[in-house]
Amino acid sequence: MPEWLELELAHQLSPAPAPDTLWERIQNGRPPVRRHVPRWPIAAILTLMVAAATLWLAAKGQEPALSLEQVALQQLQHPAPLDLLSSDPAAIAAWTRRHAGIGLSIPAATPVRLSGVRLIQKRGELMAAVDYTIGSDAATLLVARTGPAADTSHGRLSWKSGGLSYALACSNPDHPEAACLLCHASL
């Protein structure tokens, strides 16, 4: 082996000191055990199922149904122009009620910065997408009319209440709950 390579390897691969935070990480305990299970059969089956479902829906002339959270994310990532540009919660609520019949309630003292609202048609329904920012993060609240007013449920980023379905999307993947600040002063 040439001498330059020996020297270069010894130099570039020299020992490195462990960061001070390593001990804290060890004290914080073991991360979830990730067992080595071959994933390709599961991935292959899921891919086939999705492909079959897509083909079936395409044959029926429909686009695949997205969950409300997926639609909210889609609106956040590929936003169409807003129908109403406003940072006033009352103006956005009034406009949404007048144009979509959706009774939206946003606290007047919301700590987020509202951008406005747009109406979209998805799954044959009219929905309102309210865009806003929390610091440097962008977020969207999607509201759609749903079934009976008594139908209530609550997930992490979507819920049903008072005859409306809601879903949130946030550009911060580590802290999507920041989108909840629209209506909650603190998390």
Place this chain on the structure above:
Amino acid sequence: MVLEGSDRELVAACQRGERDAFRALFETYKDKVYSIALRFSGDPATAMDVAQDTFLKLFSSIRDFRGDASFETWVYRLVVNSCLDHKRRSWRLIPIADELLAVLQAPADSLGEILRGEMRYRVHSAVERLSPDLRMVVVLRYTEGLSYDEIAEVLGCSPGTVASRLNRAHKALERRLSYLVNKKGGGHA
């Protein structure tokens, strides 16, 4: 038991469950474990995961250490297995790009700085393109300075296999890096 005096006492204390002994053992081996993980993975975040995993395994299984091999060899085996397990579980695509970005973004005071940065990036990339078996031999040899016999004991193979793997690794690295030496005139950056 094939143990140095201080290691023997530390291991015995750990086997009795003495908390301070675990910390002392960690301080003794943290740089070795992290260095191997870092040089093998090429990524500080992955190295932290591997080092954490190694120490958690070490602490949880230290009662099983019977002293058939030296304690240091046992630690080396744990970190080698953690590195290879992690490699099997994940595909590493982004960190190489991160390193290149770091080289490009690093403040370079002179042409020499730029060349050293480029050489560092090229060497690390070339090492990371070696197969895990060859890469581990290179890391144990150049990061830890282990002899062929010591590497063979850690990896559970013969010294001849170690020599063969190192030879193949050297040839691959020489082929991938020789143009850099010609470019800068044969000196060491």
